[in-house]
Amino acid sequence: MYTQALDSHGKEPVPAPTEPAAAHFQARIDADEKIEPKDWMPDAYRHTLVRQISQHAHSEIVGMLPEGNWITRAPSLRRKAVLIAKVQDEGGHGMYLYGAAETLGVERAELIEQLLAGTAKYSSIFNYPTLTWADVGAIGWLVDGAAIMNQIPICRCSYGPYARAMVRICKEESFHQRQGFEIMLTLARGSAAQQAMAQDALDRWWWPSLMMFGPSDADSKHTAQSMRWKIKRFSNDELRQKFVDITVPQAQFLGLTIPDPALRWNEGAQHFETGPIDWREFQAVLQGNGPCNRERLAARRAAHEAGQWVREAAAAHADKARRRAA
Amino acid sequence: MSTPVPRQDWPLYEVFIRSRAGLEHKHVGSVHAADARMALEHARDVYTRRMEGVSIWVVPAVQIVASDPAEADALFEPARDKVYRHPTFYAIPDEVKNL
Numbered sequence: 001m002y003t004q005a006l007d008s009h010g011k012e013p014v015p016a017p018t019e020p021a022a023a024h025f026q027a028r029i030d031a032d033e034k035i036e037p038k039d040w041m042p043d044a045y046r047h048t049l050v051r052q053i054s055q056h057a058h059s060e061i062v063g064m065l066p067e068g069n070w071i072t073r074a075p076s077l078r079r080k081a082v083l084i085a086k087v088q089d090e091g092g093h094g095m096y097l098y099g100a101a102e103t104l105g106v107e108r109a110e111l112i113e114q115l116l117a118g119t120a121k122y123s124s125i126f127n128y129p130t131l132t133w134a135d136v137g138a139i140g141w142l143v144d145g146a147a148i149m150n151q152i153p154i155c156r157c158s159y160g161p162y163a164r165a166m167v168r169i170c171k172e173e174s175f176h177q178r179q180g181f182e183i184m185l186t187l188a189r190g191s192a193a194q195q196a197m198a199q200d201a202l203d204r205w206w207w208p209s210l211m212m213f214g215p216s217d218a219d220s221k222h223t224a225q226s227m228r229w230k231i232k233r234f235s236n237d238e239l240r241q242k243f244v245d246i247t248v249p250q251a252q253f254l255g256l257t258i259p260d261p262a263l264r265w266n267e268g269a270q271h272f273e274t275g276p277i278d279w280r281e282f283q284a285v286l287q288g289n290g291p292c293n294r295e296r297l298a299a300r301r302a303a304h305e306a307g308q309w310v311r312e313a314a315a316a317h318a319d320k321a322r323r324r325a326a
Numbered sequence: 327m328s329t330p331v332p333r334q335d336w337p338l339y340e341v342f343i344r345s346r347a348g349l350e351h352k353h354v355g356s357v358h359a360a361d362a363r364m365a366l367e368h369a370r371d372v373y374t375r376r377m378e379g380v381s382i383w384v385v386p387a388v389q390i391v392a393s394d395p396a397e398a399d400a401l402f403e404p405a406r407d408k409v410y411r412h413p414t415f416y417a418i419p420d421e422v423k424n425l
Contacts (some may be wrong), residue, residue, distance in 0.1 A: 039395045088375065095372045099356045102338070108358060109335045165355070172376075314360035315336065321361065 029230050034160040037103040045229055048222070049159055050104050052231065054111045057097035059123035061115070062296050064090045066130040067139060075133060082179050083136065089172050096165040103161045116301050124282060125212050127290030134187055134194075134201035140180015142202075142209040142247065148173045149243045150213065153233035162231075181250065188254040195255070202251065203259040210274070211282045213240040219279075244272045338387040339365035341372075343379035351383050359384075 022042050028035065035041055064087050071087065074080035098108045114120035125143055130136065151170055157163040187198035214220060214236040226232035251258050262275030284290065336358040342351035354373050359365035365384040373379070393401055409415050418425055 036395070038392065085375075088371075092372050092375060095357070096355055102356070107335055168354075311336070311360075314364065318336075318360040318364075 026228070029158050029228070032230075033158075034163065035158050036160045044225075045231075046104050048226065048229070048231065049162065050101055050106050053097055053101040053104075053162055054106070054114070055121050055123075057094045057101060057111065058115045058120055059126065060090050060094035060097060062122045062126045062300065064094075065296055065299055066126055066128070066292075067136055069130050070133060070136050073133070074136075079183070086140070086176050086179065089176065093169045093172070096168055097162075100159075100161040100165040112304070116297070116304055118288070118297055121286065123212060124285040124290060125208050127285050127293045127296060128204070128208050129292050131204075132197050132201060134184070134197040135205070137180050137183030137187060137198065138201035138205040140176050140178075141184050141250070142180075142205050143212065144173055144176040144180060145247060146209050146212045146243050148177060149239050153239075154231075156230070156233060158230035184254055184256075188256060198254065199256050202256050206259050207277065207281070208285075210240055210244070210277055211279075211285075213237070213243065215279065215282070216277075241271055244274055248272050336360045336364075339369070339384040340387050340390060341365075341369040342383040342385070343369075343373055344381035345379055347380060351381065354378075356387060357384070362386075 021040055025035075025040065025042060025045070035045075067083060067090075068087050071080060071083050074083050098111060101111060102108055111120070115122070125146075130139070148170065151166055151173065154166045155163055155170055157166065184198055184201075187194040217223060217235045217237045220236055223232060223235055227235075248258060248263070260275045262273070264273055265271075266273050285293070288294075337360075338356055338358055339362070340356050341354050343354050344351045357365055357368040357372055359368050362384060366382055369382050369384055374382070405411075
């Protein structure tokens with residue numbers, strides 16, 4: 001599903017490329033060459049990528065939870081099959097991304113430890129609850145829509161394995177967004193109660209979706225360096241604006257109202273202007289105080305622990321088979 | 327349960343997929359699995375959810391021997407000045423056909 005402007009979570013300072021190897025590396029990036037796993041790279045580049053890719057992977061995995069919540073209650077067999085396929089895709093996206101992170105020399109078990117220990121971040125959006133079926137539609141339409149906006153530029157990221165994983169993911173996201181919009185459209189054309197449910201979902205998911213693009217450019221810590229390294233191609237605010245501009249007309253088509261009284265079309269700029277984003281809410285969710293942070297981590301830990309015996313049994317079985325074959 | 331197994335990853339397998347008959351297998355990514363059979367099943371689930379393949383190879387990652395990018399010049403540079411290996415090296419008059 002998606003990553004947030006994950007550059008906002010980092011701690012390590014980024015050194016200037018003074019050494020010859022670093023200058024050569026930057027020259028390769030400037031020439032639009034791709035960096036591959038065994039190539040020399042600055043430690044800070046490696047660390048930035050490990051952090052960003054693993055946070056992205058964690059987001060996919062945690063992102064299975066809010067939607068998984070509705071699998072047993074999907075309103076028809078068709079919707080259920082679609083939702084299962086979508087949630088399975090999210091799991092697959094997590095796997096592509098953990099795989100890409102591992103090419104940088106980290107172990108998957110270590111990354112998963114970090115998620116379960118609560119020391120790694122994942123996208124803030126998944127700390128909101130899915131209260132009604134319309135939320136499944138809103139997530140596909142808005143959250144996956146925002147994800148696509150963020151992820152398409154990463155298909156051209158300088159690090160080869162990340163870029164390739166992202167190409168695969170972006171191909172699959174389009175189905176996610178369209179099935180979400182179809183759910184919203186069905187509700188919007190339904191009974192008054194269904195229309196109200198769709199509006200309520202938009203009311204609750206609109207602002208968190210805008211926050212998915214991360215802090216405004218003025219407050220984003222690592223955008224400049226990530227852009228020099230071509231890990232990031234557009235700033236948070238640029239991407240957010242693009243998302244608003246394409247999504248507002250879609251909401252109008254649905255006959256739904258964007259929950260922002262300040263929203264207006266700026267004819268001169270050819271953009272929609274939005275009201276201010278409540279960054280205190282964003283920070284609170286990032287710091288673990290969103291509506292579902294504790295629930296999400298508890299669910300991941302429980303799943304990991306419940307699967308422990310299976311992993312051990314499979315390893316023991318494989319060991320035994322190897323010994324017998326020897 | 328007997329002695330606890332330390333938390334570590336199952337071995338890594340690299341995954342290669344033949345997208346349709348007539349094409350070669352191509353590297354698509356990797357999976358962790360306890361054994362080769364599970365690696366095939368995981369590769370099926372992770373990389374072929376949309377009919378992306380008709381055949382899968384999985385190879386233990388530790389078995390792959392790769393060239394070192396630092397030696398790329400020594401490996402590949404010798405081919406650079408052998409332009410006579412390309413057909414365009416040879417000047418043939420325009421009026422000569424089918425050559």
